[in-house]
Amino acid sequence: MRGAALTIALLALIGAAAPVQAARTVLTTEPRTDLRTGPSAQHNRITVLPPGIQLWADDLVDGFYRVPLAPTLTAWVADDHVRPLDRSTPRPPIVTVRDISVQGIAPGSVATIRMSRPVAFRVRQQVSPPRLILDLFGVALARYGVRQLPSDRCVWSITADQVTDGWAQLSFDLTFAQQRGWSVSQRDGQFQLLVRRPYEGASLANKVIVLDPGHGGGDSGAVGPSGLREKDVNLRIAMQLAANLRERGATVRVLRESDRSVGPSGVGTRAELEARLSASEQPDADFFLSIHNNAVGSGNASSAYGTETYYWTPMSALPARLLQNALCARLNTRNRFISWRPFYVLRWGDVPRVLVECAYVSNPTEEQRLRSDAFVTDAAVALAEGLEEFFRRAAAY
């Protein structure tokens, strides 16, 4: 007891002393830096930042810096996602924004915000009504006001609020329902949010589809009871789907067309997923589809079977439903569920992103079906039809 009490007392002393020791400016260095609600990888993400953003850290706990984004919003960042800057580096100052404008360019409409430095931000999407909400941290709006130029066709109206000190929020109501994605860039004293223009044409013709056959190379994915490897089935479905989509007039890019990884071989899972995500971020892409087949983690391999589909951004919900329905109808598989889940390759907002689990490799009956040419052909046809239906509906909005 006394030992424990002493330890706690010592920890309390260290804890009390830590903020002063840890307080410093840190710089994001990873391709995608997660800002979380607490000091562990199990805590949920508040936002994901690109490299090159300075954050003020006022504590360090269990390998996580505490970074207050605003007086009412505190985030945590893993110390291996950032580089601590020299202690003489001052705390990043509040950026005062005096000028915001929105104009139309070829890929869509772009909101330009003049800023003296890159800042932490968060973009959230709503679909009903169609809207993007941009949070800017470390930012003060000098005055309210936004200029919308006549070339802007995507943004119906904009409002701007100062939520608290150092937290500005811009809300963009859009002129069309089925969103196509957004992107952010910060350079040359400008923060830019691109709202991609709506889809044109009610079909797959001239659409750019990026396909991700799950796993590959040293990563087999799930392995069935008689040895069928998920990576092989995923690739067969993807290659057949690619042919189907091209017949329908689409441009298709497949992240791997053979049994290999997408990133350098031998890197860890996160690095491979990052390689896939970054390879799939193509400025002219219209849709991202990751193709997988499933396995039970534990429990009875015979009892788990059927089809699941995953999405993360709200704009991806409609195509997720359509692809799930198309798969179950054509394959006559059990419709298990669609699920909102932050899989690595789904978390980006550049295009609608969906991941399908066509059937269970771990289920003996479905494993035999997955071996057959008929099942692979049907899965590919179902996915092509589901995508065609999505673009038909997207144009109707």
Ligand SMILES: [Zn+2]
């Ligand atoms: Zn998989």
